[in-house]
Amino acid sequence: MRTKTFFLVLALVLSSTASPVWAQQGKSITLSMLAGYKEDVLRASLPEFEKKTGIKVVVDASPFGDLYKKQLLSLSTGGRYDVLFMDEPWIAPLSEFLLPLNERMKSLDLADFVPTTVASGAFQGTQYAVPVDPNVQLLVYRKDLFEQKGLKPPATWDELVAAAKAFHDPSKQQYGIAITASSDIQTALYMLLAIWSYGGELVDNGRGSLNSAAGKKGGEVFLELLKFTPPNVKSYNFADVNKAIQLGQAAMAIQWASGARPMEDKTRSSVAGKLGYTLVPKAVRQTPMRGVWTIAVAKNSANQDAAWQFATWLSGKEFGQAAVKFPSATSAIHSPRFSVLKDAGTKATLPYADTLLASLQITKERPRLREYADIQENLRVTAGKLTAGELTLEAALKEIDAGTNRILGK
Amino acid sequence: MAAGGAGRWFLLPGLAFLFTIDLIPLVYSAWVSFYNWWLIRPRDVRFVGLDNYVRLGVDPEFNRAVVVTTLFTAGAVALEFLAGLGLALLFAQPFRFLRPIRVLLLLPLFVVPVVGATMWRVIFHPEVGVLNHYLTTFGLGHPPWLSDPTWALVSITLVDAWRTIPFMFLVIYAGLEVLPAELFEAAAVDGASAWQSFRHITVPLLTYIMLLAVLIRGMDAFREFDIIFVLTGGGPGTATQTIQILNYRAFGLGHMGQANAIGIVTLVLVAVMCFVLMRAILRPRGAAQA
Numbered sequence: 001m002r003t004k005t006f007f008l009v010l011a012l013v014l015s016s017t018a019s020p021v022w023a024q025q026g027k028s029i030t031l032s033m034l035a036g037y038k039e040d041v042l043r044a045s046l047p048e049f050e051k052k053t054g055i056k057v058v059v060d061a062s063p064f065g066d067l068y069k070k071q072l073l074s075l076s077t078g079g080r081y082d083v084l085f086m087d088e089p090w091i092a093p094l095s096e097f098l099l100p101l102n103e104r105m106k107s108l109d110l111a112d113f114v115p116t117t118v119a120s121g122a123f124q125g126t127q128y129a130v131p132v133d134p135n136v137q138l139l140v141y142r143k144d145l146f147e148q149k150g151l152k153p154p155a156t157w158d159e160l161v162a163a164a165k166a167f168h169d170p171s172k173q174q175y176g177i178a179i180t181a182s183s184d185i186q187t188a189l190y191m192l193l194a195i196w197s198y199g200g201e202l203v204d205n206g207r208g209s210l211n212s213a214a215g216k217k218g219g220e221v222f223l224e225l226l227k228f229t230p231p232n233v234k235s236y237n238f239a240d241v242n243k244a245i246q247l248g249q250a251a252m253a254i255q256w257a258s259g260a261r262p263m264e265d266k267t268r269s270s271v272a273g274k275l276g277y278t279l280v281p282k283a284v285r286q287t288p289m290r291g292v293w294t295i296a297v298a299k300n301s302a303n304q305d306a307a308w309q310f311a312t313w314l315s316g317k318e319f320g321q322a323a324v325k326f327p328s329a330t331s332a333i334h335s336p337r338f339s340v341l342k343d344a345g346t347k348a349t350l351p352y353a354d355t356l357l358a359s360l361q362i363t364k365e366r367p368r369l370r371e372y373a374d375i376q377e378n379l380r381v382t383a384g385k386l387t388a389g390e391l392t393l394e395a396a397l398k399e400i401d402a403g404t405n406r407i408l409g410k
Numbered sequence: 411m412a413a414g415g416a417g418r419w420f421l422l423p424g425l426a427f428l429f430t431i432d433l434i435p436l437v438y439s440a441w442v443s444f445y446n447w448w449l450i451r452p453r454d455v456r457f458v459g460l461d462n463y464v465r466l467g468v469d470p471e472f473n474r475a476v477v478v479t480t481l482f483t484a485g486a487v488a489l490e491f492l493a494g495l496g497l498a499l500l501f502a503q504p505f506r507f508l509r510p511i512r513v514l515l516l517l518p519l520f521v522v523p524v525v526g527a528t529m530w531r532v533i534f535h536p537e538v539g540v541l542n543h544y545l546t547t548f549g550l551g552h553p554p555w556l557s558d559p560t561w562a563l564v565s566i567t568l569v570d571a572w573r574t575i576p577f578m579f580l581v582i583y584a585g586l587e588v589l590p591a592e593l594f595e596a597a598a599v600d601g602a603s604a605w606q607s608f609r610h611i612t613v614p615l616l617t618y619i620m621l622l623a624v625l626i627r628g629m630d631a632f633r634e635f636d637i638i639f640v641l642t643g644g645g646p647g648t649a650t651q652t653i654q655i656l657n658y659r660a661f662g663l664g665h666m667g668q669a670n671a672i673g674i675v676t677l678v679l680v681a682v683m684c685f686v687l688m689r690a691i692l693r694p695r696g697a698a699q700a
Contacts (some may be wrong), residue, residue: 065643066662068662069661069662069663072449072450072662072663072664073449073664076449076450076452076664077449093450094450096450096451096452182557182643182645182646183642183643183644183645183646183647184643184645230536230537231536231554232536232537232554232556232557233557234554234557234558234645234646235536235554235555235556235557235562235642235645235646243537243538244537247537249537370450370451373450373663374663377659377663381471381648384645384646384647384648385647385648387646387647388559388645388646388647388648388649389559389647390559390647390648
């Protein structure tokens with residue numbers, strides 16, 4: 001009897017101090033998730049996680065434009081999310097409300113993660129999120145058209161402009177390059193990519209610093225490219241860039257890797273199998289922009305252990321392998337793990353896997369600042385004014401810097 | 411007297427309801443607008459007095475948004491009013507299939523605004539949109555519906571009109587249906603033309619109803635968000651960036667003080683708009699009666 005009591009007490013103590021899998025059974029966690037394709041990939045694998053762990057995951061999905069707003073409102077008002085699927089620029093602004101994960105990260109096989117993807121979840125030396133879906137900008141080009149003209153894929157911005165010009169023939173509805181020039185966030189990021197390549201920075205020494213020689217050069221190249229785009233890029237968004245490639249209208253596109261997957265879908269793309277992928281062009285440096293989707297745990301969550309278990313599963317090899325093989329629709333989930341990205345099966349499914357990995361290893365991150373969401377919004381609005389013709393390039397760069405400085409209190 | 415006293419008590423539930431759902435949030439919103447409250451800095455909430463309002467006053471982006479909102483509201487309401495009135499007059503005449511056509515006309519009212527706007531975004535799409543496909547087929551060109559600043563403003567106005575002309579039609583049509591037929595018969599006997607009947611009988615009798623419809627639509631259009639957000643997101647540039655788009659952005663970035671200040675300014679502007687409209691329409695009538 002005393003032995004039974006001893007083991008009972010031991011079991012109770014263990015269950016209250018450690019958090020083995022069975023301790024989480026019957027728990028329910030609420031996940032804030034990006035709606036659409038990434039949600040579909042997750043939902044396809046979720047029953048397996050729930051069956052294995054006994055943890056029920058309630059998914060609250062929102063479109064990209066609303067996700068940060070919803071997470072900010074929820075976290076800052078003591079809301080209901082236990083675990084959050086977050087774009088990496090949101091980590092710094094929301095770090096106040098996220099659970100530091102440094103200790104828990106030690107349990108992961110970190111050597112298997114591409115190091116830059118792990119850095120995407122950190123802010124000021126503290127790890128707040130685990131990488132799930134690494135994304136980076138790539139240059140997509142029509143291999144068949146380049147071969148016909150005997151051209152090599154462009155490696156520099158000058159070569160990119162020259163190639164865009166060479167393929168641009170509006171009379172045949174054939175355009176040089178597909179990028180956005182609307183008020184969409186992608187427009188601002190395209191411009192920033194070009195400026196980065198010429199050595200410019202959005203924020204330098206705590207101040208807005210786009211209005212520089214490098215900023216002007218990058219901005220000029222971006223505006224030059226707009227001469228060789230489909231006629232309506234001023235209303236384009238992420239999906240429209242894909243459409244221009246899928247319909248065979250554009251010879252090239254700069255697009256996030258997650259957009260490349262649907263371009264290879266034979267049921268949706270007239271150019272599937274005809275595309276090549278390479279690193280974004282360089283000028284004085286090569287700076288493919290990093291945009292990793294991560295998973296974080298809310299600091300005020302009552303189910304932190306269950307949430308962490310979910311986070312480790314989502315960033316795990318098993319989910320990564322299932323995700324890269326999920327049939328494509330509008331976007332894709334990749335994996336931050338070397339073991340998945342280098343896998344032969346992955347390479348067969350994702351023709352751009354090698355370019356994705358190479359880009360991730362030299363990728364550049366956007367400024368890690370608590371105020372970054374505001375800074376990027378200011379960049380988006382002003383880049384939209386530039387492409388709409390409301391501002392000249394110089395005025396736009398000055399306005400972006402003034403906005404950045406105002407946000408940073410400078 | 412006793413009945414009047416008791417009657418006042420019956421007002422209490424309504425007043426309590428109004429106080430709870432209207433006044434308390436309004437006062438709270440006004441109170442928040444005097445603070446610098448950024449959700450990402452929960453420990454740094456400071457009273458700043460009228461700072462948020464002063465910043466709006468000197469912010470060129472906000473001032474431009476007021477102009478864009480006014481242009482959109484005036485354009486949309488004028489178009490909706492004229493189309494609604496025209497359709498109501500047309501449907502006031504008996505003709506075959508009147509009832510099924512009337513039902514069809516009301517359909518856009520039942521479409522969720524975001525769904526309707528998404529549908530129109532596809533229709534306006536430059537490459538795969540059905541509208542430009544047919545316009546090109548008939549040699550009418552392919553307007554840049556959403557990518558040109560002027561066309562974008564026209565496009566959001568047209569979509570708003572598509573959605574709310576049925577409302578204008580419904581209100582004015584209901585008013586027309588209850589006008590006394592004797593007046594029109596008497597006018598006809600006296601040799602009045604259709605235009606004279608309309609100008610001197612229909613318009614005066616329908617003034618209040620039309621005013622009501624214009625006021626409701628004016629308030630709605632001034633606060634329009636869904637359609638603009640889905641179709642253009644405020645672009646290209648700031649061509650369709652209305653006050654509500656700015657408000658949404660401020661809320662989305664967690665600037666609660668600024669966002670509430672924009673909300674309060676919107677409320678004041680809508681109240682002024684209603685006041686001016688009512689004075690402009692009702693004063694001549696009151697003066698004539700005096």
